[in-house]
Amino acid sequence: MGTNIAIAVTIDDLLSELGGIAACRLRIDPPPGQATLNDLIRLNDQMKSRLVELIDGTLAEKAMGYEPSVVAGAILNILRNFVVAHRLGVVSGADGMFQLRSSVRGPDVAYVSRERLPNQKFPSESYPALEPNLVVEVLSPGNTKGEMTRKRLEYFHSNVQVVWIVDCINRSVAAYTSPSKVQVYSEEETIDGGAAIPGFTANVSDFFNDLDIGLDLV
16 A cells, blocks of 8 residues: 555656646656666657657657647748758757757757757757757647746757747747746737847748638638
8 A cells, every 4th residue: 555655656746747747648668767768769669649758767748739730830831941041950840859958859840050960960860969949839738837847948958049839729929038038929920030040030820820721711
């Protein structure tokens, strides 16, 4: 009895440390705290339809959803068009994993400048140790406030310059330039790339255009 209670408390504490995520997202093979990069690569290769991240030796599924995926795809295309036109660097999607200082994360969208690439060349590793200039996280129903706060802190501790947290429900973007400094842009406004992508601007409404498909037929 005592052992079972101790395990339950430990799992509860762990979920709390991970930002209050649901227990169903936690992977327990290998046990929490003992997972390695190789375990992460193996599990992601096996799961296919789901993505797993590595946080302080613990494997946890990334919250996902169709609507956030569509919005992330739109943002990726908008960013990539600018980045490619100016030969600035590389833009990746959610299955592009980065080794950060204490975790391995797959932001929904990420931009890495040419200067941050090793020798300004495309990395050969599947899960490179890179520091993105800009990361974008599009909120899914399974995300928690604590989880996103932790992600934001991890990103800035890994020298990310700008973090966008995209809210599909309110159709807005919270643009962070530090863990606590934020400006929220509504869909009626124009957002810029800040220090991460100088010169880049986009209408926030363009991020959500695909969600309105078919409305002109009503």
